[in-house]
Amino acid sequence: MENEFSILFQNVLTKEDLISLLAEIDLAESLIFEEKETPLSEKIKGKVSSDFQFFVEKLEREGKNIKEALENLKKYFLSLPEVKLTLAFEPKREFIEKVSQIFKERVILNFKVDPEIVGGAILEAFGKFFDFSLREKLKKILKEELYGGI
Amino acid sequence: MEEFEFYLSKTKEIGYIESFFHSLVFVSGLPGLQPKEVVITESGKKGMVIGLKKEISQVLLFGGEVKVGERVARTGEILKIPVSEGLFGRIVDPLMKPLDGLGPISGEKFLKEIEREAPPIKERRRIERFFETGVMIVDLLIPLGFGQRELVIGDAKTGKTTFLVQTIVSQAKQGTIPIYVGIAKKDTALKWVQEYLQRQRVFERTILIHTTPDDPIALIYLAPFSGMALAEYFRDKGNDVLIIFDDLSTHAKIYRQISLLLKRTPGRECYPGDIFHLHAALLERAGNLIKNKKEVSITALPVAETLENDISGYIPTNLMAMTDGHIFFDIVEFRKGKRPAINAFLSVTRVGNQTKTKVEREIANWIKKVLLDCKRLEEFVKLGAELSLENQKKIELGRKLEILFNQSQDKILERNTQLILIGLLISGFWDEKPLEKMKEEVEKIYFAQEKGILPKIPEEIDKIKDLTHLNFLLKEILPMIEKIFKIVKC
Numbered sequence: 001m002e003n004e005f006s007i008l009f010q011n012v013l014t015k016e017d018l019i020s021l022l023a024e025i026d027l028a029e030s031l032i033f034e035e036k037e038t039p040l041s042e043k044i045k046g047k048v049s050s051d052f053q054f055f056v057e058k059l060e061r062e063g064k065n066i067k068e069a070l071e072n073l074k075k076y077f078l079s080l081p082e083v084k085l086t087l088a089f090e091p092k093r094e095f096i097e098k099v100s101q102i103f104k105e106r107v108i109l110n111f112k113v114d115p116e117i118v119g120g121a122i123l124e125a126f127g128k129f130f131d132f133s134l135r136e137k138l139k140k141i142l143k144e145e146l147y148g149g150i
Numbered sequence: 151m152e153e154f155e156f157y158l159s160k161t162k163e164i165g166y167i168e169s170f171f172h173s174l175v176f177v178s179g180l181p182g183l184q185p186k187e188v189v190i191t192e193s194g195k196k197g198m199v200i201g202l203k204k205e206i207s208q209v210l211l212f213g214g215e216v217k218v219g220e221r222v223a224r225t226g227e228i229l230k231i232p233v234s235e236g237l238f239g240r241i242v243d244p245l246m247k248p249l250d251g252l253g254p255i256s257g258e259k260f261l262k263e264i265e266r267e268a269p270p271i272k273e274r275r276r277i278e279r280f281f282e283t284g285v286m287i288v289d290l291l292i293p294l295g296f297g298q299r300e301l302v303i304g305d306a307k308t309g310k311t312t313f314l315v316q317t318i319v320s321q322a323k324q325g326t327i328p329i330y331v332g333i334a335k336k337d338t339a340l341k342w343v344q345e346y347l348q349r350q351r352v353f354e355r356t357i358l359i360h361t362t363p364d365d366p367i368a369l370i371y372l373a374p375f376s377g378m379a380l381a382e383y384f385r386d387k388g389n390d391v392l393i394i395f396d397d398l399s400t401h402a403k404i405y406r407q408i409s410l411l412l413k414r415t416p417g418r419e420c421y422p423g424d425i426f427h428l429h430a431a432l433l434e435r436a437g438n439l440i441k442n443k444k445e446v447s448i449t450a451l452p453v454a455e456t457l458e459n460d461i462s463g464y465i466p467t468n469l470m471a472m473t474d475g476h477i478f479f480d481i482v483e484f485r486k487g488k489r490p491a492i493n494a495f496l497s498v499t500r501v502g503n504q505t506k507t508k509v510e511r512e513i514a515n516w517i518k519k520v521l522l523d524c525k526r527l528e529e530f531v532k533l534g535a536e537l538s539l540e541n542q543k544k545i546e547l548g549r550k551l552e553i554l555f556n557q558s559q560d561k562i563l564e565r566n567t568q569l570i571l572i573g574l575l576i577s578g579f580w581d582e583k584p585l586e587k588m589k590e591e592v593e594k595i596y597f598a599q600e601k602g603i604l605p606k607i608p609e610e611i612d613k614i615k616d617l618t619h620l621n622f623l624l625k626e627i628l629p630m631i632e633k634i635f636k637i638v639k640c
Contacts, residue, residue, distance in 0.1 A: 124164050126181065127163055127164060127165060127178075127179035127180050127181040127182075128162060128163055128164070128181070129158055129162050129163055129164035129223075130162060131158075131159060136159075
């Protein structure tokens with residue numbers, strides 16, 4: 001299944017990407033049965049991303065059941081685990097790509113920006129919670145060094 | 151929020167509320183969650199894990215509102231309640247929060263797990279000490295022992311709670327620690343119990359755990375376990391404890407509600423399959439034990455409600471199987487005006503007879519014979535048969551026995567008083583006197599008990615050999631008793 005959707009993977013890394021993809025899938029599904037003469041790839045031209053259009057064209061060339069393929073696509077991406085990352089800054093695309101490569105399996109990254117954490121990150125993945133933020137480190141230092149652990 | 155952050159950084163696991171329904175919350179995440187573990191939400195609401203599935207944990211919330219998407223953290227702790235000596239004379243909820251408006255609970259607090267394993271066989275001892283209820287028909291015909299589990303069963307409004315509070319009063323005056331657990335009881339019902347115990351001046355020695363029908367189902371579910379944890383605390387300190395669960399049939403209904411909402415497979419009468427285990431594990435924690443070379447006990451009186459005398463229902467028969475007997479409150483007897491409406495023939499005590507002395511066994515046999523004869527002869531009277539003088543006297547004796555067993559709610563008869571009353575009847579003291587005269591004299595004896603002027607039988611009960619010996623001892627104090635009849639005006 002990964003090979004089938006590989007064209008879309010490089011672009012669907014975050015929750016926002018996933019929401020966009022799901023919107024594109026919904027649009028395509030709504031246009032499948034509208035005016036059967038024109039192929040779906042023509043109907044969605046200009047309304048979806050080029051990668052998604054290319055994906056639909058590939059399905060048409062291979063003669064696959066498009067409705068079924070779109071449903072499988074939706075199911076697959078919705079089943080991917082979500083990893084929440086709280087950062088002090090808005091991450092750039094290169095950063096997002098580097099972070100997604102850290103995980104052994106495909107994940108959907110959900111970024112939240114909170115300047116109050118000062119630096120570092122707060123990570124929530126697979127039910128686990130890790131506070132690697134600078135705010136937490138500073139709190140610990142203040143507690144131990146300045147106030148003697150009280 | 152601070153407490154939540156503390157536990158989040160301590161356990162390093164996070165979950166999210168996916169959905170909730172009343173007090174049941176379904177949480178995703180928290181991979182290391184344990185059964186019965188306490189969890190805390192972002193808004194500070196606490197709950198207990200009641201079920202674990204692959205992706206979702208089922209949590210019973212102790213109260214308050216939550217939101218979908220709210221974060222949840224583990225505490226890493228099984229539910230514990232804070233127990234202390236300051237609970238005497240207080241009304242609390244199952245988490246030991248005061249409900250009586252008298253401020254926080256005083257005294258040093260100790261945390262006790264709400265669910266524990268029952269004591270092992272090697273710690274248990276045979277039940278041999280007599281447990282006085284102060285209700286004559288029970289003490290003479292259905293005797294109980296310290297450490298016994300005796301089911302109190304009957305229809306609604308047949309006097310079960312009256313009997314229970316009489317037992318509380320009788321035992322509190324002897325140093326036993328009574329704990330009354332109200333399970334989904336109306337506030338007015340608890341108020342009645344409180345006022346009765348205050349009138350009898352034992353409220354300051356009692357602990358009341360109260361839940362109302364509109365409390366969160368988690369609290370109602372926890373009530374009996376909380377009470378038992380409290381009882382174990384006092385037992386382990388070297389005290390005898392009396393615990394009353396009023397009532398376990400309601401508790402079973404609450405557990406059924408929880409299980410159905412959790413979509414567990416329903417069994418007989420839609421109760422979950424583990425309903426027997428739930429109550430058996432609770433009641434097994436009661437008993438007579440040796441702790442630090444001292445014999446201590448938890449005597450449990452669970453209550454079960456029936457409908458139209460049907461004791462063959464699922465929950466009543468379950469409870470009968472896991473207790474050491476039952477006291478049956480008969481609606482037919484209640485409608486006849488008998489108080490307490492106990493049907494001694496349908497009641498059972500499986501270990502109470504071990505606590506009886508020789509003379510008490512003889513008394514019980516005498517009473518049973520009289521009652522049986524009376525019952526048989528009354529059947530003949532119904533058919534219109536004429537009875538001989540001897541049989542008429544037997545019926546009258548039965549009626550006189552009923553006068554002794556008829557005990558209003560404010561009357562608590564001490565053992566000495568019971569022996570005097572039954573001894574006088576057996577010796578024939580009231581044979582020639584009419585029923586009204588006997589009633590009057592019984593009232594006077596009770597009055598004398600209350601005033602502390604009733605003479606004591608001049609021998610320890612376990613040293614009284616038989617009925618003849620009892621008769622002989624009564625003759626010694628008879629002049630004092632007759633003096634009481636003359637001076638007391640009722």
